[in-house]
Amino acid sequence: MDLGVAQNWFFLVIGLVMVAASLVVVTSRNVMHAALMLVATLGGSAALFVLLGAEFVAGVVVLVYIGAVIVLFLFGVMITRVEIGRGSSLDHANPWPAAAIAIATFAVLAGSAVAFFGDAEVDGVAAVRTSDIGTSIFDRFVVPFEVVSFVLLAALIGSIVLARKDPES
Amino acid sequence: MVTAVLIRGTSVLAAAGEEAAHSDGGVLASGAWLIVLVPFLATLAITLFGKRLPRHGAELAVGAVAFVGLYGTVLLLATWFGDGIVYEGGVTIGEFGGFEIEWAWVVDGLSIMMFFVVGVVSTACFVYAVGYMEGDVRPTAFFASFTLFAGAMLMLVSAANLIQLLIGWELVGVSSYLLIGHYWEQKENSSAGMKAFIVNKIADVGLVIGIIIAGITVGTFTISTIMEKVVASDAALDDVAVVIAVLLFIGAMGKSAQFPFHVWLPDAMAGPTPVSALMHAATMVTAGVYLTARMFPLFEEMAHEVLTLVLIIGTITLVIAGLLAIVQDDIKRVLAYSTLSQLGYMVAALGAGAYTAGLFHLFTHAFFKSLLFLGAGSVIHAVHSNNMSDMGGLKDDMKWTYRTFLIGSLALAGIPLFAGFFSKDEILAAFNEGGYPVVFLLGVATAFITALYMTRAVALTFFGKYKGDGHPHESPAVMVYPMLGLAGGAVLAGFLNVPGITEAFYKLVSTRVVSSELLGEHATSFDFLALGLGLTAGVLGIVVGYRLYMEDAATQRERDRLRIPVLWPVLENKYYIDDLYMNGIVNPIKGPIARFVNWTNSYIIDFIVNVVGAFTRGLGRFVYSGLDQRGIDLAINEAGAGTGFLGSRLRYIQTGKVQQYAAALFGGAIVLVIGFWISIT
Amino acid sequence: MTLAQFLVLSAALFSIGIYGVLIRRNAVLVLLSVELMLAAVNINFVAFGRYFADSTAGGQVFALFVVTVAAAEVGIGLAIVLLIFRNRASANIDELDVLKW
Structure with a gap:
C-alpha cells in the first residue's frame, strides 16, 4: 500500500474506523451501541464504494441499510426487550473458541488474498456509470433481478405472516 | 415418434406352380393396424371409464371385438372374391443403434384367417359374456382383461416381426393369467392362473432363445425376411435352423398345451x-x-427332422388327452381335454407336413369348440355346478342350448356334413398318405374316443333325469344368439375346403407373404380309406356311447329300482353310470390305459416337479438358515448394532445449539481451504 | 490502490462478523453480526468488479442484489425472533435447542 497516494490515506482511515466499529458491534454490552456502530461500519463501506467508483451502490447502502435496515433492528431491539445497558447475558461465557475460528478465518482469507492478488492494482480502470448499471440490470441481469423481486415480495408476506399475532392466542 | 412408413408389399414369393395373383389389398390392408389398436384402446378406455358406464365397460369391449370381427370378415371376403391379399406395412417407432423398433403388421391369407377366427369367435364370446357376467363382482376388470386378451392375440397374429409376436405372445399369457384367476378369492382359481402362467413361461424360454438366435443369425427379426432366407437356402441360417425350429416349437408346445406342457389347460377352467x-x-x-x-417354411425346408418331433408330440397329446376326457365329471374338463386332443390333431397334421389340413382343423375347431364351451357355460349358468353329476335331462328345459350343443358335438365327433368331419378327414388322409400308419391308426382310434366322450357328455348333460338343485331355465337371449351364430359356423365352415370341390380355405392360407413349395400340397380328392375309417370310428363311438349311457338303462334300473322308484330316466344317477363304466365295461378295456396315463401324469411328471420343488426348498432352507441367518443377517445385525452404539455416543455432539453448528461449519470451511491451498502449491 | 487491501479489510470484517455470530447469545445481535459479514461480501464484490473491469458492471449489480436479499433476510429474521420471543419470552438462541438429541 503506497501511502504516497491520497486515496490510500482515505482507505486507511476508513478501514481502521470500520474495523474498530465492527469490533464494537460484536463486543459491546450495550445493544444500542452495537446497532449504532453497525451504522458506522456500513457508512464506512459506503465510503469505500465511493472510493472504488461505485457511487450508486454507496447510495443504495446508505438508503437501504442505514435508512431502513438499522431502523428495523432498533425496532427489533425494543420489541424483544433486549437488556439495554450492561449485562452479562448478551454473550457466551467463553469467547476463545469463537475467537480462534474468527482469527483462523481471517488468516485464511487475508492470506489467500495477498497470495493470489498481492500486487493487483484497481486504479486506472474507468468507473462504471449509474446508467450502465441500470442497463445491465434490465438487460443482462433481468432474470436474477426479477427473482430477487420475488424474494423480496415473499419476505414481505412471510414477515407479516410470522409477526402477526395468532388470532387464537 | 412415427418416422417412416414401410411398405414391403413387393417382397412376395408366390407359391410354386401357382400363377401368383396377389394384390396389396389397398386401404383395407394398410389400415389393418386398426384391428390391433382398437382392442387395446378399448382396454384402456374400459380401465379408465368402465366403472362409470351403464354396463361396466361391456359395451366398449363388445364394440371393439365386433369391429375386429367385421374387419376380419371383410378381409376374408375380399380375399375370396378378389385376388389374395399380401401386404406388409409398418411404422418405425424408434431406433437404437442399428436396431429398429417397429410396429409392423402383415396381412396375408394366414393372418386374415386368424383375424376372422379371432374376431368372429371373440364377438360371440363377448356378447355371451354380457349375459354370463351379469351381476359379477368385477365386471369392469373382467371386460378390460378380456379385451386385452383378444387384442394381444390379434397383436400376435398380425405381427410382421418376431419381437412383436413375442410381445403379443406374452400379453396373451398375462391376460390369460388375469382371466383364469378372475375369481381369485378362491385359492384354487388363483393357483390355476399361476399354473397356466408358469407353465407357459417355462416354454416361453425356448421361444425367446429361438427368436434371439434367429434374429442374430439373419440380422433382422422381420419374419418375411427370415422366410426369404429360408427359401433362398441361406447357409448361415441352415446351420442353426434345427435349433431354432426346436426352440420355437417348445414355445408353441407351451401355448398350445402339447404334451408335456398340457397340464395347465384343464386347470385353466377356473376362469369364467x-x-x-x-x-x-x-x-x-x-x-x-x-x-x-x-x-x-423353416420347418419343412431346413429343419425337416423337427417335423417328426412335431408329429410325435402331437400324436401323444391327441391320444392321452382323448383318453382323459372320458373319465372327467366336470363338463368343462371334458371339453378341455377334448381341446387338447384336437390341438394334438392340428399339431400332428403340421408335423405330417399337412399345412392346410392343420390350419383347416384350427378353423373349424374354433367354431364348434367355442360353441360347446358356450353351451357348457349356459348349462352351468342354469345348474350352478360344473359337474355333470348335477346335470341331466336338460334337453327339454334348455332347448336351444341342447340343440346347439348337439351340433357342436356332432361337428367334433366328425359326423358328415358338419365342420369337423371335413377337417378331421383331411388330417387323417394326410397321415395315411404321408406314410405314417401308426399315427393314422391312433388318429382313427382317437376319432372313436372323441365321439364316445362327446356322446357321454351329451347324454349325461341333456338326457336322463335332472340331478341338480332348483329348476334350470334356458339362458337369456344374449347368451343364446351367440351360440346360434357359432352353430351356423360349426355347420358351414367345413364346406370351405371339400377336397376336389371347394378350395377357398386352401387358397386363403397358402397366400402368404413368403410361401414355399410344400404349402401347395393339399388334398384334391377324398382319401376313401381315411374317410371310411374315420367315419366308422366316429359312428362307432356314438353307438358305443349311446349303448353305454342311454341304452344301458335296463341294467341301471334293475339295480336302482329298489332305492329310487322313478320310472324312466336313461341315466338316472351318474354315480352308477360311472361305476358301471369304470368297473363293468371300460376298466378291462380302457381303465388301465387311462389310469396309466393318469398315473404317468400324476406320478412321473409330478414326481419330477416335486423333486425339483423339494430340492429348491432344501436349497432355500439352507440359504435361509445357513447363509442368510448366520452369514448375511449376522453381518447386517452387527453393522446395525455398531451404528446404533456409535450413534448413542455421537448424539451428544448434536447439542441443538445453532452457534456450535455454525462454528463447526466455519471451522470445516477453513480446513477445506487450507487443504486446497496445500494441494495447489 | 491495490485489490489486496480491500480484500484484507473485507476479510477482517467477515471474521469479526463470524466472531459475533458465534459469541452473541441474543438473536438480534447475531443478526447484526450477519449484516457485518454481508457488508464484507459487498466490499469484495465491488472491489473485484472494479478489478476485472466488467463491462456489465456485474460486481456492483450483485452487490445491489446482496443488499436486497439482506433486507429480506433481516425482515424475515426479525419476524422469527419476534415469534420466538412471544412464545418463550426470550430471544437467546442458545435456549433454542429443540434440535438436540
Missing part, C-alpha cells in the same frame, strides 16, 4: 366360461399352432 371358450377356440391355444404354421 366365456374365457374358456375364447381361450380354447380362437386365442391362446391356437397361438402355438399359428406360430408353427407361420414359421412352417
Whole structure:
C-alpha cells in the first residue's frame, strides 16, 4: 500500500474506523451501541464504494441499510426487550473458541488474498456509470433481478405472516 | 415418434406352380393396424371409464371385438372374391443403434384367417359374456382383461416381426393369467392362473432363445425376411435352423398345451366360461399352432427332422388327452381335454407336413369348440355346478342350448356334413398318405374316443333325469344368439375346403407373404380309406356311447329300482353310470390305459416337479438358515448394532445449539481451504 | 490502490462478523453480526468488479442484489425472533435447542 497516494490515506482511515466499529458491534454490552456502530461500519463501506467508483451502490447502502435496515433492528431491539445497558447475558461465557475460528478465518482469507492478488492494482480502470448499471440490470441481469423481486415480495408476506399475532392466542 | 412408413408389399414369393395373383389389398390392408389398436384402446378406455358406464365397460369391449370381427370378415371376403391379399406395412417407432423398433403388421391369407377366427369367435364370446357376467363382482376388470386378451392375440397374429409376436405372445399369457384367476378369492382359481402362467413361461424360454438366435443369425427379426432366407437356402441360417425350429416349437408346445406342457389347460377352467371358450377356440391355444404354421417354411425346408418331433408330440397329446376326457365329471374338463386332443390333431397334421389340413382343423375347431364351451357355460349358468353329476335331462328345459350343443358335438365327433368331419378327414388322409400308419391308426382310434366322450357328455348333460338343485331355465337371449351364430359356423365352415370341390380355405392360407413349395400340397380328392375309417370310428363311438349311457338303462334300473322308484330316466344317477363304466365295461378295456396315463401324469411328471420343488426348498432352507441367518443377517445385525452404539455416543455432539453448528461449519470451511491451498502449491 | 487491501479489510470484517455470530447469545445481535459479514461480501464484490473491469458492471449489480436479499433476510429474521420471543419470552438462541438429541 503506497501511502504516497491520497486515496490510500482515505482507505486507511476508513478501514481502521470500520474495523474498530465492527469490533464494537460484536463486543459491546450495550445493544444500542452495537446497532449504532453497525451504522458506522456500513457508512464506512459506503465510503469505500465511493472510493472504488461505485457511487450508486454507496447510495443504495446508505438508503437501504442505514435508512431502513438499522431502523428495523432498533425496532427489533425494543420489541424483544433486549437488556439495554450492561449485562452479562448478551454473550457466551467463553469467547476463545469463537475467537480462534474468527482469527483462523481471517488468516485464511487475508492470506489467500495477498497470495493470489498481492500486487493487483484497481486504479486506472474507468468507473462504471449509474446508467450502465441500470442497463445491465434490465438487460443482462433481468432474470436474477426479477427473482430477487420475488424474494423480496415473499419476505414481505412471510414477515407479516410470522409477526402477526395468532388470532387464537 | 412415427418416422417412416414401410411398405414391403413387393417382397412376395408366390407359391410354386401357382400363377401368383396377389394384390396389396389397398386401404383395407394398410389400415389393418386398426384391428390391433382398437382392442387395446378399448382396454384402456374400459380401465379408465368402465366403472362409470351403464354396463361396466361391456359395451366398449363388445364394440371393439365386433369391429375386429367385421374387419376380419371383410378381409376374408375380399380375399375370396378378389385376388389374395399380401401386404406388409409398418411404422418405425424408434431406433437404437442399428436396431429398429417397429410396429409392423402383415396381412396375408394366414393372418386374415386368424383375424376372422379371432374376431368372429371373440364377438360371440363377448356378447355371451354380457349375459354370463351379469351381476359379477368385477365386471369392469373382467371386460378390460378380456379385451386385452383378444387384442394381444390379434397383436400376435398380425405381427410382421418376431419381437412383436413375442410381445403379443406374452400379453396373451398375462391376460390369460388375469382371466383364469378372475375369481381369485378362491385359492384354487388363483393357483390355476399361476399354473397356466408358469407353465407357459417355462416354454416361453425356448421361444425367446429361438427368436434371439434367429434374429442374430439373419440380422433382422422381420419374419418375411427370415422366410426369404429360408427359401433362398441361406447357409448361415441352415446351420442353426434345427435349433431354432426346436426352440420355437417348445414355445408353441407351451401355448398350445402339447404334451408335456398340457397340464395347465384343464386347470385353466377356473376362469369364467366365456374365457374358456375364447381361450380354447380362437386365442391362446391356437397361438402355438399359428406360430408353427407361420414359421412352417423353416420347418419343412431346413429343419425337416423337427417335423417328426412335431408329429410325435402331437400324436401323444391327441391320444392321452382323448383318453382323459372320458373319465372327467366336470363338463368343462371334458371339453378341455377334448381341446387338447384336437390341438394334438392340428399339431400332428403340421408335423405330417399337412399345412392346410392343420390350419383347416384350427378353423373349424374354433367354431364348434367355442360353441360347446358356450353351451357348457349356459348349462352351468342354469345348474350352478360344473359337474355333470348335477346335470341331466336338460334337453327339454334348455332347448336351444341342447340343440346347439348337439351340433357342436356332432361337428367334433366328425359326423358328415358338419365342420369337423371335413377337417378331421383331411388330417387323417394326410397321415395315411404321408406314410405314417401308426399315427393314422391312433388318429382313427382317437376319432372313436372323441365321439364316445362327446356322446357321454351329451347324454349325461341333456338326457336322463335332472340331478341338480332348483329348476334350470334356458339362458337369456344374449347368451343364446351367440351360440346360434357359432352353430351356423360349426355347420358351414367345413364346406370351405371339400377336397376336389371347394378350395377357398386352401387358397386363403397358402397366400402368404413368403410361401414355399410344400404349402401347395393339399388334398384334391377324398382319401376313401381315411374317410371310411374315420367315419366308422366316429359312428362307432356314438353307438358305443349311446349303448353305454342311454341304452344301458335296463341294467341301471334293475339295480336302482329298489332305492329310487322313478320310472324312466336313461341315466338316472351318474354315480352308477360311472361305476358301471369304470368297473363293468371300460376298466378291462380302457381303465388301465387311462389310469396309466393318469398315473404317468400324476406320478412321473409330478414326481419330477416335486423333486425339483423339494430340492429348491432344501436349497432355500439352507440359504435361509445357513447363509442368510448366520452369514448375511449376522453381518447386517452387527453393522446395525455398531451404528446404533456409535450413534448413542455421537448424539451428544448434536447439542441443538445453532452457534456450535455454525462454528463447526466455519471451522470445516477453513480446513477445506487450507487443504486446497496445500494441494495447489 | 491495490485489490489486496480491500480484500484484507473485507476479510477482517467477515471474521469479526463470524466472531459475533458465534459469541452473541441474543438473536438480534447475531443478526447484526450477519449484516457485518454481508457488508464484507459487498466490499469484495465491488472491489473485484472494479478489478476485472466488467463491462456489465456485474460486481456492483450483485452487490445491489446482496443488499436486497439482506433486507429480506433481516425482515424475515426479525419476524422469527419476534415469534420466538412471544412464545418463550426470550430471544437467546442458545435456549433454542429443540434440535438436540
